[in-house]
Amino acid sequence: MIDAEETTTARAAPAAPGLRELKKKQTREAMHRAALELVVEHGYANVTAEMIARRAGVSTRTFFNHWSTKESAILGILTGQSDSVVTRLVPALEELPHREALRQVMRDTLAAVPSDPELRDLKKEVMAREPKLHSISTGNLHTIQNEMVDILTGFLEGEDARERAFVIVQLAFALTRSAFAVAMARGIELTAAFDEVVELYDSGRADI
Amino acid sequence: MIDAEETTTARAAPAAPGLRELKKKQTREAMHRAALELVVEHGYANVTAEMIARRAGVSTRTFFNHWSTKESAILGILTGQSDSVVTRLVPALEELPHREALRQVMRDTLAAVPSDPELRDLKKEVMAREPKLHSISTGNLHTIQNEMVDILTGFLEGEDARERAFVIVQLAFALTRSAFAVAMARGIELTAAFDEVVELYDSGRADI
DNA sequence: TGCACTATTTCAGTGAGTGCAGTTTCTGTG
């Protein structure tokens, strides 16, 4: 909610990022990088939010204005970024089978997560050092998941629509989480990782 | 680790539960019930661990000796209970295809979670009141998930064994999480909910 | 230059979860 995409008075093409935007972006990158570095240096458990903030040159409060969680700063998942998932889901469901709609929305969302090539090696190190980060915690995704279930339920038929929706969303997030882990571990793009995971899933080689 | 199953000097048939065991069980039930009641009364966010402990008549410290998380007390997931998942996985994988092995182990684990019929209505109320609890957070499951991935990787072949294992485990947990939510929302047994979810999954009606 | 808007900061606070040291409560044994 905090970090909703600015409209910069125009709807598309944000031609002039503006000094403000630029600074914000820099600050974020600084925090993200600091988080990664510190985890490599000291290990996840020994890194505090304050340490990250300090290294990035901001106050602790500012840190939490950008990232809703210590973990999210490491993963680079911005607060509010996920709003778009929900917004995009309705139109997608209107013109595609739910299977494709969900996949597309999740993929697009991953595409929107900025991924600095410079940080890839750092991320690999993080993943090598911290198995705890392999599976991203559900954390603040609760809200989105529930909203997605609500929306999807409306598009499904039958008595058990809600349950089906719930399971589907859970599975979708399982794939997304996997994509995150794979992307970080291998240093590849999130979307590429997502495609790979989906391919594994579809081929039945990751069957359950 | 704390709450590993006691052997009571004999291997099978725990004939004499003993006073100690009994009290422990009672205390746990009291905490679990208190947690549920308080959430219904005040909402998840407004319930503190201290409140639960106080109502159950134990110290806060004792509360955290039994439950690793406030959330786990509400859900009734005991600390250390999950060790058995890992223990059971190896033998299961040795005699079954991994698909069946994983399903069986997850199901058995759910079967081991005590579910008091008295609490079912309470749980329904909790689920109705708290959408946040619909999807159980990954929380302290990190460790188990990673161990499961390690084990499963050993049983798979090919270059991408680890990735496949990772996706499979993620999916397995997605189903398990769903089962939890369904069980609480509908007031049915965890295993029944699990079977139902798996049925949805297998039938392709919860496809993704 | 001055005004509106927003990011940042400072401050004070809540509450989860942990380690430790000490005490109580049970259980098996002689």
Added chain:
DNA sequence: CACAGAAACTGCACTCACTGAAATAGTGCA
């Protein structure tokens, strides 16, 4: 029944993630 050893329970002090409110600084624009 007494007693030693093991669990479980407790109190305490502490760390740290995260939040709300109010003050402040920095930008973009007229």
